[in-house]
Amino acid sequence: MVEANQRSAYSRPMSEPTKSEKGESAVEVAADCPRCQKPMPLCICDSVTPIESRISLLILQHPQEQDRALGTARLTAQHFEQAVVKVGLSWPSLSKALGRPVPDPSRWAVLYLGSAKVADLDTSSDVVAINRKGELEDHQRGILNDIEGIVLLDGTWSQAKALWWRNPWMLKCQRVILNPKHPSRYGALRREPRRDGLSTIEAAGMLIAALERRPQIAAVLNASFERMLTRFREVQHTMPELAPKPKGRPKRDFRRRKRG
Numbered sequence: 079m080v081e082a083n084q085r086s087a088y089s090r091p092m093s094e095p096t097k098s099e100k101g102e103s104a105v106e107v108a109a110d111c112p113r114c115q116k117p118m119p120l121c122i123c124d125s126v127t128p129i130e131s132r133i134s135l136l137i138l139q140h141p142q143e144q145d146r147a148l149g150t151a152r153l154t155a156q157h158f159e160q161a162v163v164k165v166g167l168s169w170p171s172l173s174k175a176l177g178r179p180v181p182d183p184s185r186w187a188v189l190y191l192g193s194a195k196v197a198d199l200d201t202s203s204d205v206v207a208i209n210r211k212g213e214l215e216d217h218q219r220g221i222l223n224d225i226e227g228i229v230l231l232d233g234t235w236s237q238a239k240a241l242w243w244r245n246p247w248m249l250k251c252q253r254v255i256l257n258p259k260h261p262s263r264y265g266a267l268r269r270e271p272r273r274d275g276l277s278t279i280e281a282a283g284m285l286i287a288a289l290e291r292r293p294q295i296a297a298v299l300n301a302s303f304e305r306m307l308t309r310f311r312e313v314q315h316t317m318p319e320l321a322p323k324p325k326g327r328p329k330r331d332f333r334r335r336k337r338g
């Protein structure tokens with residue numbers, strides 16, 4: 079289930095007349111895919127096969143995360159039957175955000191790096207549960223085995239931070255961070271990568287694959303992401319208005335763990 083409320087600011091119904099603005103004519107005339115909300119030339123939805131997964135997925139998207147060309151929240155959600163995408167800044171509870179009762183929020187995990195530094199933690203695990211101080215939780219295996227749903231914060235680092243602080247119910251959930259061994263496949267395409275370096279779709283794949291011990295889930299999501307990026311690069315040549323180059327220099331803030 080993907081809910082499209084509050085998208086009116088930047089998603090146009092296909093029937094609405096389009097304005098012709100200088101330099102944006104292709105952006106204006108290209109219809110949006112109702113599933114991924116990308117302009118149709120950038121859409122790869124037809125190639126997505128949903129995965130059966132035990133873990134539920136909720137993606138909270140900051141309203142200013144408007145990168146329709148390179149965003150991955152809705153593409154990620156299409157891989158899972160029960161995934162929910164919500165756009166907004168705050169919700170009164172996990173149940174309200176998700177749209178169904180959650181008996182035990184402590185069996186949900188929010189992926190939020192914040193100021194935690196995985197390199198400072200003594201771990202080589204892909205997924206790490208941390209406490210409010212950003213330290214390793216004592217019972218990693220027990221916490222991670224009990225997780226039944228995850229919350230991803232979709233946006234830039236500062237947008238994710240805003241979502242974290244505006245939704246205090248997240249403190250009732252577990253908090254997890256990722257320990258990626260490789261930087262994002264976005265490469266230089268994205269101006270302001272997430273601080274943990276990964277796109278939402280890569281993060282979802284890595285997290286769910288680790289929690290379910292099914293590496294194939296990460297492989298499927300990464301393959302979809304590769305197809306999305308390949309399509310983007312093709313469109314950059316044929317319809318550059320739809321696939322703008324990033325402005326300015328990409329921030330290189332992926333902090334790679336030093337390995338001795």
Ligand SMILES: [Zn+2]
Nearest residue numbers: 111114121123
């Ligand atoms: Zn689509």
